Amino acid sequence: MPSHPLTEADPHDHSAYSSWMTGVAADYPAGFAVDFHRHARGQLLCALDGVMVVEATTGRWIVPPTTAVWLRPHVGHRILMRSAARICSVLVLPDAARDLPDTDCVVHVSPLLRELICAAVALGTQVCETPRGELLASLLLQELREPAALPFHLPWPDDARMAAVCRAITDHPAQGRLAQDWAQSLAMSAKTFHRHFSKSTGMNFGQWQLQARLLGAMAAIVCGQPLMRVALDCGYESHSAFTQAFKRQFGLTPSKFLPAPPPPRA
Missing domain, CATH: 2.60.120.10 (Jelly Rolls)
Structure with missing residues (x-):
């Protein structure tokens, strides 16, 4: 880059x-x-x-x-x-x-x-x-x-271990690793992982992961990617499930973020 x-x-x-x-x-x-x-x-x-x-x-x-x-x-x-x-x-x-x-x-x-x-x-x-x-x-x-x-903010941890987890999630939002999987890779208990993650970000792991996925989806939508492809890339199995999650999080449907069509030529 x-x-x-x-x-x-x-x-x-x-x-x-x-x-x-x-x-x-x-x-x-x-x-x-x-x-x-x-x-x-x-x-x-x-x-x-x-x-x-x-x-x-x-x-x-x-x-x-x-x-x-x-x-x-x-x-x-x-x-x-x-x-x-x-x-x-x-x-x-x-x-x-x-x-x-x-x-x-x-x-x-x-x-x-x-x-x-x-x-x-x-x-x-x-x-x-x-x-x-x-x-x-x-x-x-x-x-x-x-x-x-x-509500387009994603808090970023200053704990290097939690930051590495967050970077992996934002780089690959569809990956399905659970909190206990990350805890095991960091040689800590799930309870300890959750405590460190919440302390570093101010959000629990599930909330943060959802926000990361949907913010990434928003950028892809504005860049013109098809909604179904964006939904799949975020780990959703259907257009409707993705739309419902997006609206719950941001108060707007994904279509509101679609690029405006170019004006007609005179």
């Missing part, structure tokens, strides 16, 4: 600029990875097109269009492109971000918020250098205070 290191010295960090809000956009091919890094500013990451996965020290998020990830200042993270994607990033100084979400999360991007993000990105490192830009930035922050966090 191709990757690109992004460090504090990278110009995308924007820590040296006087504007309290800055923006940047970049196009990435499918399979591209932006290496683990962190910013001194808070960051709003939005995929205008395509699907990305954001992996942070505080969790893992699938980010389809119409959503964005908010990351607090200094939170380490990396970005994986599940498809070709245009990524917009708005960075905010910590003092300006004090009233923004106090946890890292996925938020809904309304049409207005999307336009504000695009406008901030167009102004680049000088968003707040004009009265218009200052107003635009203030409205963007106001919009970001409004949306409720979406």
Whole structure:
């Protein structure tokens, strides 16, 4: 998988600029990875097109269009492109971000918020250098205070043993290994495994595995894979069973995440 290191010295960090809000956009091919890094500013990451996965020290998020990830200042993270994607990033100084979400999360991007993000990105490192830009930035922050966090978060353990289990599940969501199988491979009792897993993730093993499978399914759906194939890849034997599980978890049917058809030609 191709990757690109992004460090504090990278110009995308924007820590040296006087504007309290800055923006940047970049196009990435499918399979591209932006290496683990962190910013001194808070960051709003939005995929205008395509699907990305954001992996942070505080969790893992699938980010389809119409959503964005908010990351607090200094939170380490990396970005994986599940498809070709245009990524917009708005960075905010910590003092300006004090009233923004106090946890890292996925938020809904309304049409207005999307336009504000695009406008901030167009102004680049000088968003707040004009009265218009200052107003635009203030409205963007106001919009970001409004949306409720979406349930697209997958907590990631800092325990290396549990992290290895989680990585195997996300890499192969249809595999059927049970908690006792993982416990045996780690030379611990099932009870000890469950205790370590819950302590590391804040979720029990079954809940976490279901969330991981369905978040992976969401990304595949947005990328255009047939629903039946997605259901089978997630370990479900039927389209209806998959649809019911998806709706219970996210409140929407899988079809709501299907890519919009292209507009008819004139």
